[in-house]
Amino acid sequence: MAKLKKGTRCTVCKSKGEKTKAVVFLPHHRLALCREHFIQWFEKRVEKTVKEFRMFSRKDRILVAVSGGKDSLALWNALVKLGYEADGFYIDLGIDQYSQGSKELAYSFSEKIGRTLHIVSLKEQIAPIPVIDKATDRPACSACGTVKRYYMNRYAKQLGYSIIATGHNLDDEVAVLFGNTLRWEIDYLKRQYPVLKEEKGFIKKVKPLCKITEKESALYAFFNNIEYIEYECPFSEGASSIEYKEFLSKLEEKHPGTKLQFYLNFLKKMYPILKEHESKQAEEVKTCVICGEPSFSDICSFCRLKQKVEKVTDTN
Template identity: 60%
Template structure:
């Protein structure tokens, strides 16, 4: 029987990559300390910053929000209702319930009111729904954070997410994306600072923290994500992790330590300007979100005229 390395009680958790056994209480402490160390390592923010946590209703974002609050940070939540039927309604209710439980503000935005529900995009744009959804979420996270006076946006991207994206970009040597794959994107050119405090925490570790902390979360994957290649990459890397514990952390950490600094010195940043429609930063006169809105409005107008 394994014993907790801290107190000697019966261990509830064994972390093979760290060769560490812990009871529930000390695992929660370990998780929060790991988040704190990551924040300090990458100088993500201080206790004087106002932090807006992107909250989906899943284990990662809710675990991050709770950890930040317990660590003494000024953190509120921001939830985007994607309009994906029961999945979105359940996510929204769980996020609201959690905000009430921890006594913090949850700002909400309904995509159906701003643009349209995510499932309807297929009628107006050929791009994958996940791609469009990601673009819209990044846009509104940045826009809302600035409007509400938050200095940092924190997302719940975990080690599995980051290593899978890194694997994907390395397979195609997508330098443009590799140059930006860092857990901190600084405040510049109209963008609020964005950080990923869970970048060194695995999906399993995040789930364990949620369960042991009594956090209710949405367990189902987004139904629109079915067939995404990232899911396959996560599976391949998890199979490697089973055989070689710690391989995902080494893969990601060594990229940040060895390759990222080289890429950073050669990075050529795109020239940005203000979107003529909404004022948000854009590489062209009109940003991608406003272009999407214009396309949707035009298609609706043509459809209405045809219908008449």
């Protein structure tokens, strides 16, 4: 986020003949905005993204995956203000103070906006993330992602929601895209789209913040007095995605708009080619023989993970 020059006026206010001072400058959009017009810009951008990718309508019941962080709470706030029927879904990962603090913030925010927050505890369902991490040779973030996707999909169906919305922002998407491109992970690239359609037991998943940066989400949260957990999950330390974000942010500082163009050009030029390839070699969606949830193999990745955890905990 570039610094404002002293005395810079809000672009929108200036067009109306007003002299309100700007509080934020968005270099890749060439916009200087006051608090009021930044909030409006953020919410309009969310609405425009929802419509552009046909994510959902006001008839849908939306379940927002809430972590207690700035992005998910900002998304939830924006959707509610825009008139969508959106409730929250929080997974207590059992990571000591991090989980306790984020859960409290998520719950207090749900009360503030008057919407329901559904809470699931991994300790009661399978095991806390620290235990899961010790039971598997997979990176903690990978195992955590498997667990989150499983419970989001399962509970969305049980609770009667047609859409799962996550707070993945532009920085998240670009970091993943950059990493997958470096390794040419075609299978992952084929699925990197703001909308994953409903398919044989999989609920439709959407990312309404995919064109909004992490800093823009933080500002929106700040201007709306949204209290969120300000430190990263302790298990994310050393993750390659964080290093990619740092590298791409330095590039963005020198060349504003790089992240957005990289992402949008992928969606416009490369994704259609990958999608055509996918349609010819689509994976068959099966039903897990253990839990009955959709899977691309006889036993879903969650149940395989659960078996490993049970084996370790039974031994101990």
